[in-house]
Amino acid sequence: MEFTFSDRCKDMRPSAIRELFKVIPAEGAITFSAGNPSPLSFPVEEFAEIAADIFKNEATAALQYSVTEGYPKLIEQIRKRLKERFYVGADYDETIITTGAQQAIELTAKALCNEGDVVICENPSFIGSLNAFRSYNLKLVGVDMEDDGISVEKLEKALKENPNAKIIYLIPTFQNPTGITMPLKKRKAVLELAQKYNVFILEDDPYVELRFTGVPEPEIKSLDTDGHVIYCSSFSKILSPGMRLGYLCAHKEIINKVTVLKQVSDSHTNIFSQMLASRFMERYDLDAHIKKIKDLYRSRCSLMLYCINQCFPDCVKHTIPEGGMFIWATLPEGYDSRIIARKALEHKIAIVSGSTFMADQNQISNAFRMNFSTPSDEDIVEGIKRLGDMLKEELVK
Amino acid sequence: MEFTFSDRCKDMRPSAIRELFKVIPAEGAITFSAGNPSPLSFPVEEFAEIAADIFKNEATAALQYSVTEGYPKLIEQIRKRLKERFYVGADYDETIITTGAQQAIELTAKALCNEGDVVICENPSFIGSLNAFRSYNLKLVGVDMEDDGISVEKLEKALKENPNAKIIYLIPTFQNPTGITMPLKKRKAVLELAQKYNVFILEDDPYVELRFTGVPEPEIKSLDTDGHVIYCSSFSKILSPGMRLGYLCAHKEIINKVTVLKQVSDSHTNIFSQMLASRFMERYDLDAHIKKIKDLYRSRCSLMLYCINQCFPDCVKHTIPEGGMFIWATLPEGYDSRIIARKALEHKIAIVSGSTFMADQNQISNAFRMNFSTPSDEDIVEGIKRLGDMLKEELVK
Numbered sequence: 199m200e201f202t203f204s205d206r207c208k209d210m211r212p213s214a215i216r217e218l219f220k221v222i223p224a225e226g227a228i229t230f231s232a233g234n235p236s237p238l239s240f241p242v243e244e245f246a247e248i249a250a251d252i253f254k255n256e257a258t259a260a261l262q263y264s265v266t267e268g269y270p271k272l273i274e275q276i277r278k279r280l281k282e283r284f285y286v287g288a289d290y291d292e293t294i295i296t297t298g299a300q301q302a303i304e305l306t307a308k309a310l311c312n313e314g315d316v317v318i319c320e321n322p323s324f325i326g327s328l329n330a331f332r333s334y335n336l337k338l339v340g341v342d343m344e345d346d347g348i349s350v351e352k353l354e355k356a357l358k359e360n361p362n363a364k365i366i367y368l369i370p371t372f373q374n375p376t377g378i379t380m381p382l383k384k385r386k387a388v389l390e391l392a393q394k395y396n397v398f399i400l401e402d403d404p405y406v407e408l409r410f411t412g413v414p415e416p417e418i419k420s421l422d423t424d425g426h427v428i429y430c431s432s433f434s435k436i437l438s439p440g441m442r443l444g445y446l447c448a449h450k451e452i453i454n455k456v457t458v459l460k461q462v463s464d465s466h467t468n469i470f471s472q473m474l475a476s477r478f479m480e481r482y483d484l485d486a487h488i489k490k491i492k493d494l495y496r497s498r499c500s501l502m503l504y505c506i507n508q509c510f511p512d513c514v515k516h517t518i519p520e521g522g523m524f525i526w527a528t529l530p531e532g533y534d535s536r537i538i539a540r541k542a543l544e545h546k547i548a549i550v551s552g553s554t555f556m557a558d559q560n561q562i563s564n565a566f567r568m569n570f571s572t573p574s575d576e577d578i579v580e581g582i583k584r585l586g587d588m589l590k591e592e593l594v595k
Numbered sequence: 596m597e598f599t600f601s602d603r604c605k606d607m608r609p610s611a612i613r614e615l616f617k618v619i620p621a622e623g624a625i626t627f628s629a630g631n632p633s634p635l636s637f638p639v640e641e642f643a644e645i646a647a648d649i650f651k652n653e654a655t656a657a658l659q660y661s662v663t664e665g666y667p668k669l670i671e672q673i674r675k676r677l678k679e680r681f682y683v684g685a686d687y688d689e690t691i692i693t694t695g696a697q698q699a700i701e702l703t704a705k706a707l708c709n710e711g712d713v714v715i716c717e718n719p720s721f722i723g724s725l726n727a728f729r730s731y732n733l734k735l736v737g738v739d740m741e742d743d744g745i746s747v748e749k750l751e752k753a754l755k756e757n758p759n760a761k762i763i764y765l766i767p768t769f770q771n772p773t774g775i776t777m778p779l780k781k782r783k784a785v786l787e788l789a790q791k792y793n794v795f796i797l798e799d800d801p802y803v804e805l806r807f808t809g810v811p812e813p814e815i816k817s818l819d820t821d822g823h824v825i826y827c828s829s830f831s832k833i834l835s836p837g838m839r840l841g842y843l844c845a846h847k848e849i850i851n852k853v854t855v856l857k858q859v860s861d862s863h864t865n866i867f868s869q870m871l872a873s874r875f876m877e878r879y880d881l882d883a884h885i886k887k888i889k890d891l892y893r894s895r896c897s898l899m900l901y902c903i904n905q906c907f908p909d910c911v912k913h914t915i916p917e918g919g920m921f922i923w924a925t926l927p928e929g930y931d932s933r934i935i936a937r938k939a940l941e942h943k944i945a946i947v948s949g950s951t952f953m954a955d956q957n958q959i960s961n962a963f964r965m966n967f968s969t970p971s972d973e974d975i976v977e978g979i980k981r982l983g984d985m986l987k988e989e990l991v992k
Contacts, residue, residue: 199790199793199821199822199823201822201846201848201849202707203706203707203852204705204706204707204708204709205709206705206709207705207706207852207855207856210852210855210856211855233660234659234660235659237655237658237659240654240655240658240659242650242654242658243650245650245654245658246646246647246650246651246654249643249646249647249650250643250646250647253639253640253642253643253646254643257637257639257642257643258634258637259837260837261634261637261639261642261835261836261837261838262631262632262634262637262835262836262837263630263631263831263836263837264837297694297839297860297861297865298861298862300859300860300861300862301860301861304859304860304861308601308603308604308730309600309601309604310599310600310601311601312601312602312603313710326858326859326862329855329858329859330859330860332859333705333855333856333859393596396596424596425596425598426596434660438658438659439658439659439660439862440656440657440658440659440660440661440865440866440867441658441865441867442694442861442862442863442864442865449598451598452598455600455604455607458604458607458608458726458730459604459607459730461723461726462697462701462723462726462727462729462730463694463697463698463701463727463860464694464695464697464698464701464839464861465695465697465723465836465839466839467839468694468837468838468839468865468868469837470837470838470867470868471865471867471868
């Protein structure tokens, strides 16, 4: 028979990163292309203890159907941490557990946007979210990044030009892919624009706990006074991504709709994992655990920056992140980083071309993303050296 | 601020069953309203052993990001079981792991249907699926059930009247909510109609392993010759629903699209749970485990049927399921089962009114669903007696 698909997914491409991800490890390349946390960040022994305890004492609760909103104790723990640590969560807000922040983003789009509506995003931005918006036939309008995040001027221009904009999607802290963090002044300006043009901000904040240097900036959600900001984050970068555990904190009217949509999407998030995370926060020191991850990433990021300074040609610029997992390198104008990424692969180095992250998938980018959370020190030294040699050769040609 | 939601979810109501589910247990009522498997069916000790082993020997694989399609070993085990046990899976088919069969159904709708397209379903049918279709603004056309499943004549009428029908959604075996199983002759007729009108059949088969009496009917998918049948099932009723582990077997072109949509929905299904299920099938006897569940449900179903025959007034008809988890009782014409369900609640018995399961949510139904997998023998005896007394009183009035 002939297969015809819905309009919304006719043109969807598989995420370039995940496709790479399937190929690379088998070839034995040095991988700077992943978006993974370090396996050293997984609290394996603690999880083993908790799992044994759950199966001994609370097996039925961990294996039976549960409520869509999430494990009540975990919701309370998240609510408390968001409030006390980040001043996130007003009286009008509620929190729902999602199957990764990915689901929080997908369901927010489904709840708020009709086909053809506009989502404004940083350009570049996280491809998983961009593809979620694309999967509802939403129009992506990318706004250029400056050294300290999205251009406020160009954002206002985009808002003026797109009266059917529904969401401004932002990763204000240690952005994926650039590693850039938006300063307070800009956060305030962006929120004011959202209020002025009556558009939601979807603040995606998965890296916030991974600040290894510098002073924290307030979450945009903490500045919210009337429900314009929808906030999501996840346990992927501080406990385990394989668990698929994220959450959404937003005005209760939005959470009500998202709850109904989550019900039809997967009924509820894996309950054993929710209990695992909850018990971990109850019985162990999450902050001490996060400190270990930050120490590791600080060291790896420093090493990568040091090697870049030693090995890359001067004409290649790069960001200096204060946290998160990524460094963004920019070649001189006119270069196509897809060609550079392919070339790198010939030298058995995997990086991700900037065009992967563009709102317009056909836009050529002269930048690429490097991840420092997964490669070992040895791989960072060797990989950046090889990449530098290759770049010198390519950029001189 | 004022909240405006997408057209598709403006009118969505939370599932009546899950809403009940949140209320009932606190009140100490006897619950025939759940859709849960018995906690006695969870292989707790085996899972505890496997979990300890995974955290000891394969923790990184269980906690890191994984591929969207699912844990390769589990996919292979499912493929093999579907093929050898049910003759399901042709050369052109592939299988993807989903976060419960619920996700398989939601993603199939997203991949195949544009807003306004028609989904034809049994009337009554499973509300979780109906709501998934509603969440994409699809038009539901319910086709009446006969004693042996959907009316073929009325199905053809519905196909003729709805040229934009994309999917016929069916639960042919131990249907939820009726417990009815469609005989082979009808399965063939339905497939012929799907081919004639070029519409997909989405065969939802979560109860197939729970046949406790009678002779199995072939899956519609096993009769498929060209990809018209999309098949989904789950581990919820044979291992654990809290794990959220389902799968979709369909033509590879469909699986390709669904994979892209799953990527933006939740990246992948909880990997620890996938490994848990895979190891269970590898190291333990799944069939012996299922036999224990079937023995339990056979006994509970028999007891419930016995009590119904003893206690219900003769004018109340009911189905006699050969497997699954539900009995469907029908009052004389003109009665509204919502009133009966509310009345039952006053007597501390929870049942689910038939109108909950109707394609048209405003359709009044004179039937209700009773679950026999979760209540204890004592609760079945006491609950059916109380329900019978109440019905005698109500129906005589």
